[in-house]
Amino acid sequence: MSILVSRDTRLLVQGMTGAEGTFHTEQMLAYGTRVVAGVSPGKGGQQHLGVPVFDTCSAAVRETGADTACVFVPPAGAADAIMEAADAGVSLVVAITEGIPVADTIRARAFLERRGVRLVGPNCPGLISPEGRAKVGIIPGHISQPGPVGIVSRSGTLTYEIMQALGRAGHGQSTACGIGGDPVPGLSFADVLTLFAADDATRLVVLAGEIGGSDEEHAAALIGRGYPKPVVAFISGRSAPAGKRMGHAGAIISGTTGTPQSKVAALNAAGAFVAETVEEIVAAVQERLPASAPAAGG
Numbered sequence: 001m002s003i004l005v006s007r008d009t010r011l012l013v014q015g016m017t018g019a020e021g022t023f024h025t026e027q028m029l030a031y032g033t034r035v036v037a038g039v040s041p042g043k044g045g046q047q048h049l050g051v052p053v054f055d056t057c058s059a060a061v062r063e064t065g066a067d068t069a070c071v072f073v074p075p076a077g078a079a080d081a082i083m084e085a086a087d088a089g090v091s092l093v094v095a096i097t098e099g100i101p102v103a104d105t106i107r108a109r110a111f112l113e114r115r116g117v118r119l120v121g122p123n124c125p126g127l128i129s130p131e132g133r134a135k136v137g138i139i140p141g142h143i144s145q146p147g148p149v150g151i152v153s154r155s156g157t158l159t160y161e162i163m164q165a166l167g168r169a170g171h172g173q174s175t176a177c178g179i180g181g182d183p184v185p186g187l188s189f190a191d192v193l194t195l196f197a198a199d200d201a202t203r204l205v206v207l208a209g210e211i212g213g214s215d216e217e218h219a220a221a222l223i224g225r226g227y228p229k230p231v232v233a234f235i236s237g238r239s240a241p242a243g244k245r246m247g248h249a250g251a252i253i254s255g256t257t258g259t260p261q262s263k264v265a266a267l268n269a270a271g272a273f274v275a276e277t278v279e280e281i282v283a284a285v286q287e288r289l290p291a292s293a294p295a296a297g298g
Helices: 019-031 057-064 075-088 102-115 156-168 189-197 215-224 260-270 278-288
Strands: 010-014 034-039 051-054 068-071 092-095 118-120 126-129 134-137 146-153 173-178 204-210 231-236 273-275
Touching: 010 019, 010 057, 010 075, 019 034, 019 134, 034 057, 051 057, 057 075, 068 075, 068 134, 075 092, 075 102, 102 118, 146 156, 146 189, 156 173, 156 204, 156 231, 156 278, 173 189, 189 204, 189 215, 204 215, 204 278, 215 231, 215 260, 231 260, 231 278, 260 273, 273 278
Parallel strands: 010 034, 010 068, 034 051, 068 092, 092 118, 146 173, 146 204, 204 231, 231 273
Antiparallel strands: 126 134, 126 173
16 A cells, blocks of 8 residues: 555654744645654643644653654754654654764664664655555655555655656656665665565556665666566766765765766666656656556646
């Protein structure tokens, strides 16, 4: 039906009473997500947006049964917030925060791995499942519609563009997951592809990568071992000069590592179709799937 989140997800939002947390919690509630708790130290016992606020994640999980956390905490405290949520017993943490120091992310990711807790992000838009009717993060709900296409992307705005273009062509999404563009992410492309492979609602996967790192090559290796569903890929930043960061902290080419050519070659060799434009993504999906939903207007 979806991956990672669904209508059964019980969400706590860390930093919910701040400006960003408030705005996006309102959007998550409007979409239908079950936001059961907010966590803002010093504000425990209050209600915000009709949701109870707790001083700690452990109290929030104990009182509400929250199983997923969404982090809107400023960079200096975000890694501690991620670890606090994991320590409280949630099974998934979605870290929206941008600018977390890499050393902090490494420490937090290792902490979560020891506890078997999944991390999406940081510096990501989160995920949305029109099929499962849940939204955790900042992906706009109004451009989503249910359907059989799974999307995994390093770029938030590219995720939105692909979702909208596919929706207009009649192809909705099972789940769209933005894994973030930092040098040290939580879930990788290969991790999300593995989840999509086991999801009955997903019939085709769109993978949107970018320059920098080797995550796309690792995904290509997985696809090449006999991935059970069609994959349409896209690599952004092809015109970036070597040594210059483009947008994301992880989008930097060092020597021959992280080049768009190596990513495109690996994905093509694995059997994925690599598009050069969003329009080509839509055309490739059209060829591989019949229209699964009425075209969205506007």
